[in-house]
Amino acid sequence: xxxxxxxxxxxxxxxxxxxxxxxxxxxxxxxxxxxxxxxxxxxxxxxxxxxxxxxxxxxxxxxxxxxxxxxxxxxxxxxxxxxxxxxxxxxxxxxxxxxxxxxxxxxxxxxxxxxxxxxxxxxxxxxxxxxxxxxxxxxxxxxxxxxxxxxxxxxxxxxxxxxxxxxxxxxxxxxxxxxxxxxxxxxxxxxxxxxxxxxxxxxxxxxxxxxxxxxxxxxxxxxxxxxxxxxxxxxxxxxxxxxxxxxxxxxxxxxxxxxxxxxxxxxxxxxxxxxxxxxxxxxxxxxxxxxxxxxxxxxxxxxxxxxxxxxxxxxxxxxxxxxxxxxxxxxxxxxxxxxxxxxxxxxxxxxxxxxxxxxxxxxxxxxxxxxxxxxxxxxxxxxxxxxxxxxxxxxxxxxxxxxxxxxxxxxxxxxxxxxxxxxxxxxxxxxxxxxxxxxxxxxxxxxxxxxxxxxxxxxxxxxxxxxxxxxxxxxxxxxxxxxxxxxxxxxxxxxxxxxxxxxxxxxxxxxxxxxxxxxxxxxxxxxxxxxxxxxxxxxxxxxxxxxxxxxxxxxxxxxxxxxxxxxxxxxxxxxxxxxxxxxxxxxxxxxxxxxxxxxxxxxxxxxxxxxxxxxxxxxxxxxxxxxxxxxxxxxxxxxxxxxxxx
Amino acid sequence: xxxxxxxxxxxxxxxxxxxxxxxxxxxxxxxxxxxxxxxxxxxxxxxxxxxxxxxxxxxxxxxxxxxxxxxxxxxxxxxxxxxxxxxxxxxxxxxxxxxxxxxxxxxxxxxxxxxxxxxxxxxxxxxxxxxxxxxxxxxxxxxxxxxxxxxxxxxxxxxxxxxxxxxxxxxxxxxxxxxxxxxxxxxxxxxxxxxxxxxxxxxxxxx
Numbered sequence: 092x093x094x095x096x097x098x099x100x101x102x103x104x105x106x107x108x109x110x111x112x113x114x115x116x117x118x119x120x121x122x123x124x125x126x127x128x129x130x131x132x133x134x135x136x137x138x139x140x141x142x143x144x145x146x147x148x149x150x151x152x153x154x155x156x157x158x159x160x161x162x163x164x165x166x167x168x169x170x171x172x173x174x175x176x177x178x179x180x181x182x183x184x185x186x187x188x189x190x191x192x193x194x195x196x197x198x199x200x201x202x203x204x205x206x207x208x209x210x211x212x213x214x215x216x217x218x219x220x221x222x223x224x225x226x227x228x229x230x231x232x233x234x235x236x237x238x239x240x241x242x243x244x245x246x247x248x249x250x251x252x253x254x255x256x257x258x259x260x261x262x263x264x265x266x267x268x269x270x271x272x273x274x275x276x277x278x279x280x281x282x283x284x285x286x287x288x289x290x291x292x293x294x295x296x297x298x299x300x301x302x303x304x305x306x307x308x309x310x311x312x313x314x315x316x317x318x319x320x321x322x323x324x325x326x327x328x329x330x331x332x333x334x335x336x337x338x339x340x341x342x343x344x345x346x347x348x349x350x351x352x353x354x355x356x357x358x359x360x361x362x363x364x365x366x367x368x369x370x371x372x373x374x375x376x377x378x379x380x381x382x383x384x385x386x387x388x389x390x391x392x393x394x395x396x397x398x399x400x401x402x403x404x405x406x407x408x409x410x411x412x413x414x415x416x417x418x419x420x421x422x423x424x425x426x427x428x429x430x431x432x433x434x435x436x437x438x439x440x441x442x443x444x445x446x447x448x449x450x451x452x453x454x455x456x457x458x459x460x461x462x463x464x465x466x467x468x469x470x471x472x473x474x475x476x477x478x479x480x481x482x483x484x485x486x487x488x489x490x491x492x493x494x495x496x497x498x499x500x501x502x503x504x505x506x507x508x509x510x511x512x513x514x515x516x517x518x519x520x521x522x523x524x525x526x527x528x529x530x531x532x533x534x535x536x537x538x539x540x541x542x543x544x545x546x547x548x549x550x551x552x553x554x555x556x557x558x559x560x561x562x563x564x565x566x567x568x569x570x571x572x573x574x575x576x577x578x579x580x581x582x583x584x585x586x587x588x589x590x591x592x593x594x595x596x597x598x599x600x601x602x603x604x605x606x607x608x609x610x611x612x613x614x615x616x617x618x619x620x621x622x623x624x625x626x627x628x629x630x631x632x633x634x635x636x637x638x639x640x641x642x643x644x645x646x647x648x649x650x651x652x653x654x655x656x657x658x659x660x661x662x663x664x665x666x667x668x669x670x671x672x673x674x675x676x677x678x679x680x681x682x683x684x685x686x687x688x689x690x691x692x693x694x695x696x697x698x699x700x701x702x703x704x705x706x707x708x709x710x711x712x713x714x715x716x717x718x719x720x721x722x723x724x725x726x727x728x729x730x731x732x733x734x735x736x737x
Numbered sequence: 738x739x740x741x742x743x744x745x746x747x748x749x750x751x752x753x754x755x756x757x758x759x760x761x762x763x764x765x766x767x768x769x770x771x772x773x774x775x776x777x778x779x780x781x782x783x784x785x786x787x788x789x790x791x792x793x794x795x796x797x798x799x800x801x802x803x804x805x806x807x808x809x810x811x812x813x814x815x816x817x818x819x820x821x822x823x824x825x826x827x828x829x830x831x832x833x834x835x836x837x838x839x840x841x842x843x844x845x846x847x848x849x850x851x852x853x854x855x856x857x858x859x860x861x862x863x864x865x866x867x868x869x870x871x872x873x874x875x876x877x878x879x880x881x882x883x884x885x886x887x888x889x890x891x892x893x894x895x896x897x898x899x900x901x902x903x904x905x906x907x908x909x910x911x912x913x914x915x916x917x918x919x920x921x922x923x924x925x926x927x928x929x930x931x932x933x934x935x936x937x938x939x940x941x942x943x944x
Contacts, residue, residue: 144867181902183909286755289766356773363769366761390777398784402884409873411880413788419799419877424791428784696755 117172118204129166133159153338153408160342164303172205173296195695205299207291209280210693212298214593216273217586219298220266223305225658227261230254232655237634239648241641251634252320253312253336259323260340263440264347265305267578271443272297272354274585275382277593279358281686281693282376284367284702284719289360297353304347311339322632324433325399327414327425331406341404348393348400351439355389358382367685367719369704374718376684376708377466381446384470388435388442388477396432399425423490430481438477440574441541442470444581445512448534451584452516454682455531456523459709462515469508476505486554487561495554502552509545513538528680529603533584536611540576544569547622562632565625571618583610583661590668591675595692598672602664606657613654620647683718684708698722771922775929778892782933785885789940792877799876808878811865812942818861819938822893825854826931832907833924839914841907848904848920851927855897862890882941889930889937896930899923 108116115121137158141149168174179186196202196211206212234254237245246254276294280287288294312318316334319325330337362383366375375383402413403425412418414425453460460466482490482498516538525531547569550556560566583606590598620643625631629640636644678687685702686693702719710716762769792798799805832847871879903923906912912920 181905183902183905183911284759286758290770352777356770356777359773360766360770364760364762364764364766365758368759368761370761390773391780394777394781395784395787397781398788402788405873405880405884411873411884412875412877413792413880413884415877418875418880419792419796419805420880421788421791421796421877424788424795427791428787431784431787698756701756701759 117170117175119171121172122167122170125170126163126166129162129169130159132166133162136162153335156335156338157342157404157408160307160339164300164307164346167303168296168299171299173292173299175205176292205295207287207295208695209276209288209291209294210593210697212294213273213275213277215298216269216276216301217593219302219305220270220273223261223265224270225662226309227258227266228655228658230258230261232652234258234634235648235651238636239645241636241638241644243635246634248634249317249320252322252632253318255632256319256322256325256340257308257312260308260344261305262574263323263436264344264351265301265308267440267574267582268351268436269301269347269354270582271382271385271440272351272358274447274582274589275358275378275443276354278589278686279379279382280361280365281689281697282379282684283362283365283370284685284698284704285361285365286697286701288357289365290357293353294357297350297357300346300350300353304343304345304350307339307343307346311336311343314339324429325403326429327403327406328416328422330403331414333407337407338404341400344400345397348397351389352393355386355393358386359390362386367702367704369719371704373464373467374704374707375467376446377449377460377463378443378446380467380470381442381444381449384474385439385442388439388474392432392435392439392478394432395428396436399429399432402428423485423488426485426488427481427490430484431478434481434484435477437573438473440578441581442473444537444578444585445470447581447585447588448516448537449519450682450684451530451534451588452519453709453711454588454680455526455528455534456520457526457711458519458521458523459707459711459713460515461518461521462511463707463709465511466515469511472508473505476501476508480505483552483557486557499552499554503549506545506549513542513545528587529598529600529607530584530588532604532607532611533580533587536607537577537580537584540572540580540614544572544577547572560625562630563625564621564629564631567631568618568621568625571614571621575614575618580610583607586665588680589686590665591679592686592691592693594669594672595675595690596668596672597675597679598668599664602660606660606664609657609660610654613650613657616650617647617654683710683716685719688719688721765918767918767922768925771925775926778929779933782885782888782937785881785888786940789881789885792881796877799878804878805876808871808876809869810882810942811869814861814865815938815942818858818865819934821854821861822858822931822934825851825858826928828854829924829927833917833920836907836912836917836920837914841910841912844912844917844920845904845907848900848907852897852900852904855893855900855927859890859893859897862886862893885937885941889934892930892933896923896927899926 113120114124134155137151137154138149141147141151141154169178176186195208196206196214202211202215202218206215234246234251237243237251276288314334314336316336318336319330319333319340321330321333321337321340325337325340362375362379402411405411406413406415406420412420414420414422416422449460449466479501480498482494483502486495486498547565551560551566551569587598587603590596624640624643627640629636675691677690679691680687685704688702689697698721700722702721704719706717706719708718710718760766793803804810828847828850832844832851835841835843835847866883873879873883900923903919906919
């Protein structure tokens, strides 16, 4: 540690600016005047262009708003200093090379500034996404309160739909997708023995796009005329005729999507070009494999949701006819394009979780991962198959009939690589010396819940059952079993597992286990009855329902409040442990992967010397097995006294 | 602490930065990053081609006709424009090979030519929009026409911004035969924009 601290002093950040320079130096003061400046540009640009082209009226609210939602965030980013390096480069001025030395976080304030250290960005990501997790979870509790009784109590149907739409959008675009990027950001460079991501400045930009996307989505809810209420799927043409808030929804998704594409690109380049010597593809930890596949999915699929949101936005703002049947548009085209992203998106939301579970189960069972290569290849199989199943979301949409059976078959085939993974995890645990720590409990909870969600997925893949269950609470139950019981459980497993590494302190194990049991029970009490009421015919996305569902909905609402309360245990545990928890050692789980071979939290450059990888990452219980040698290849200076002084 | 470890610490005191990066691939990170970015751009164009396919083929055009009656596509002017844009790819290549050989005047001339050709393309496109006689709100044909050409125009604009920056730096002498990543990466993007235009031109104006 001493050498790192020393090196850091020499490369300390330039002295703090004084006087007027504080206004021009990157930071929140500059945000205060650059953001309004770009707001002005956003108003002037469309008005001037319309004046130049002689279009009337010059002042068109929806167009100005759309441009605003591009320029104002750019102003915010410019003020904060995300673009500083590129601006210097573009204007031909000398640039400060990024050697990752003048940064790292020294106090909590550093997390509110642009920072290119992947460890800082990882924590920024995780904390931000958990903020949005709490917000959208709170929305869920609000509409569960409404659903506790039939009839309208607290919200009118419009507000109810806004809450439902934003609950889903925030959970998907601002929590599950980016939180994996955050955990990956922290862990992946360490795992492959690199000093940082391949593009640290791009990494900082990707992070700062995220709060922008979230802020835009939430602002849209309180817009005059009403928020976006077309569901997170935002189907055309319903979505093109929504109140003003819909523009915010479309643009918020664009910002979050851009962030996710750039992070994925960064992950791919990092994993391909920056692995430590000896770290072949078949020696990479499975989390690295999982992030590699996920990133490929993001880079290939996410542009399609960008396209779909552009089209509905243009249909609304520019009155185009992409999906307007009256002007020769094809309505179902939206759903095809949307689901061509959004089905792969469910794998974007679960594959990194698979990676986390592989790490946790191997370490906590003290056994090598069963079928390591098949585990990696099944990820690839899911990646390829994931692109061939999108239309199973559209069995009742009136799409071409011949498309149904092929999509049904491919959807069911995906169960094969997923099954390979599930059985491999079981086989990994078989005869292992299992430690039931909190991450392991969440991993086991994930395994059982994800299998239930997967099975109801196979139900829904078959056309006749889907036609019966479509748009009922059965769907709601299914997606929550795979996204909450699946993804969110893996996220909790990952957060507990790497908590000592990220914060340098240990969480409270008893509170962690209490959190697990409260979540596990609350989750099942909330979502399992939804299978039943769904099959009985209760439709989703409606504020009011038939009286015969009253009792069971009251039960679900009470259970959901319990589930919400379980998060408080988590919050208390995390915040309290971060501040006052016992100091964590470098490798509390006795894991072999590289991130655990350095101190907790890791030194500012991760490694003093790039490690040499010599074996597989999961050889637990194998005598003499070694994954990597740290600091070995350094040329040792000639000693004056080879025997040693002491 | 043994003396070997002490010496190790002493040695560590002398290096004041991160350990040298180990590259596990022969491809440079920025070139790979640009190719992945282009893959994602191709998919973005892909979504626009998909909506074009749905509106024209699946929906059988506007009342079964494509383009609808009364709509003229300026295929000839756009064809000339295509030649202009494609030739800018060759000047870009010339600039790139010049700097590899250490010929700075070739680099500067190539960059200026490329920039001017690209600018001509973009301005021609703006004039074409102005005189084309229909607007975004006229049928799905107009929507896909402005969608595809507009998306491409936005890419030309981004490409021109990159080219402009690189031209300024070329004149300031910031590129050497060894270090000219900016030219190389910007060039790859520009070639992508040109190739994509050929696909857009054939789809939108000719088919």
